[in-house]
Amino acid sequence: MRKLALWKLSVLLFVSFLSIYCLYCKTYTNNLDKKPYSRAVEVQLKKEVERIILSFVVCDSRYNESLNVVKSVLIFTKTPVHFVIFTDENLRPKFNETLSKWRIMTKNQLEFELHKINFPEAHKEDWMNLFSKCAAQRLFIPKLIPHIDSMIYVDTDTLFLGPADELWGYFSQFNSSQISAMALEDDNPNVSWYPRFAKHPFYGKYGVNSGVMLMNLTRMRTFSWVDYVTPIMLKWKLYIPWGDQDIINIIFHYHERAVFVLPCRYNYRSDQCMYGDACLDATKRGIFLLHGSRKAFHSHKQPAFEAIYRAINEYNIGTDTTDILLNKMEKYFMEAPTSNCGNLKNAFFRVPINTSNQLNGKPNR
Numbered sequence: 001m002r003k004l005a006l007w008k009l010s011v012l013l014f015v016s017f018l019s020i021y022c023l024y025c026k027t028y029t030n031n032l033d034k035k036p037y038s039r040a041v042e043v044q045l046k047k048e049v050e051r052i053i054l055s056f057v058v059c060d061s062r063y064n065e066s067l068n069v070v071k072s073v074l075i076f077t078k079t080p081v082h083f084v085i086f087t088d089e090n091l092r093p094k095f096n097e098t099l100s101k102w103r104i105m106t107k108n109q110l111e112f113e114l115h116k117i118n119f120p121e122a123h124k125e126d127w128m129n130l131f132s133k134c135a136a137q138r139l140f141i142p143k144l145i146p147h148i149d150s151m152i153y154v155d156t157d158t159l160f161l162g163p164a165d166e167l168w169g170y171f172s173q174f175n176s177s178q179i180s181a182m183a184l185e186d187d188n189p190n191v192s193w194y195p196r197f198a199k200h201p202f203y204g205k206y207g208v209n210s211g212v213m214l215m216n217l218t219r220m221r222t223f224s225w226v227d228y229v230t231p232i233m234l235k236w237k238l239y240i241p242w243g244d245q246d247i248i249n250i251i252f253h254y255h256e257r258a259v260f261v262l263p264c265r266y267n268y269r270s271d272q273c274m275y276g277d278a279c280l281d282a283t284k285r286g287i288f289l290l291h292g293s294r295k296a297f298h299s300h301k302q303p304a305f306e307a308i309y310r311a312i313n314e315y316n317i318g319t320d321t322t323d324i325l326l327n328k329m330e331k332y333f334m335e336a337p338t339s340n341c342g343n344l345k346n347a348f349f350r351v352p353i354n355t356s357n358q359l360n361g362k363p364n365r
Helices: 002-046 060-076 092-105 124-128 135-144 164-173 193-197 217-222 225-236 244-253 280-285 303-314 322-335 342-360
Strands: 052-058 081-087 110-116 150-154 158-160 180-184 208-216 259-262 289-291
Touching: 052 060, 052 135, 052 164, 060 081, 060 092, 060 158, 060 303, 060 322, 060 342, 081 092, 081 135, 092 110, 124 135, 135 208, 135 217, 135 225, 135 244, 150 164, 150 217, 158 303, 164 208, 164 259, 208 217, 208 244, 208 259, 208 289, 225 244, 280 342, 303 322, 303 342, 322 342
Parallel strands: 052 081, 052 150, 081 110, 180 259
Antiparallel strands: 150 208, 158 289, 180 208
C-alpha cells in the first residue's frame, strides 16, 4: 500500500510539473513571437512622441509640389518633424536652401536630411523609370537609412489637413506581425482598379494604395523586404502600370497579415468623391490627408482638390496665420466650379478648422 501511495504521489507531482512547464512554454513562445516586432512600439507608448519622421522621393518637376507637403505638415503640427528626402543632384541645393530658412522660421521645429537617389546598379534604368521618375526609390528605403526605426512615407501629391501626430499614432496599434499601414485602393469592387484590371496578384480583395504608407523600417529589415523587390519587378514588369505600388501589392498579397489597413480619410483621393460619397469615415470625421493622385491638384478636373492645394501653395511659412489659410481655402473652394467632390465641403474643412481651433485656443466655428 505504501508503495502504491508513493507511486500515485510521484505521478501527481510529475503531472503537475509537466502542466507548469507547458504553461511556461506557451507564455514564452507568445512573448518570443512579440519581441522582434513590438519593442519599438512599447518604447513609443512609454513616452511622448519626441519627433515625427516623414519621407518622400522627388525628382524633376515635383519640387514645388513636394514643398507643399512639408508646408502642410508644419501648418497643422506642433510636434517636431524630421523629413528624410530622397532627391536628385539638381534639387538637393534648392531643398537645402529653402528648408534651412524654414527651420529658422519655425524655431527648429523642422529638421531634415537629404539623400541622393540610390538604386542598385543591376537594372538601374528599369528602377529609375518604373513609374514616375525615381518613385521606386521608396522600395529600397529600409536598407538605405538603417539609423531610422519608423517613418511615414507620402507621395509628393499629398497634403496634411491635420496634425501628423494622429497618423503617427497608428504605429502603436500595429500587432506583432504588421510592418506597414496603408489605405485600401477602394472598398468597392466596381470602383477599385485592382479587381477590375490587375494582371498580377494584389492585397486582399481590393488592393492597397501606397500614396500614404506607414513603414516600420526595423520590421521591414527583419522581413528582408528589399530582397523581394527585384525578383518581383523582373517577373512582373510588363504587367505593373503603377510601378512601386504594384510591387507593394504583390508582396502583401502573399503576406496579408503584415498590413494594417488605414481608414480612407488618411488617403483621400478623388475616387472617394467624384462618383458620389465613397468614404463615409471622411464624411463623418473629415478628410485628414488629401491625395491629389492623377494630377488632381493641377488638371482642373477636380476643382475642390485644386482649391485646397492653391491655398496651401500660397501660404507663407513664418508670416501667415492659419486663419489666413482657412479664409483662402474657403474662398477658392466656394469660387470653384460645382462638382461631386465640392458638394462635400464639410468633409474638406472639418479637420483643418478643428485643428486650427485647437492650435490657437479658439472655439469651434
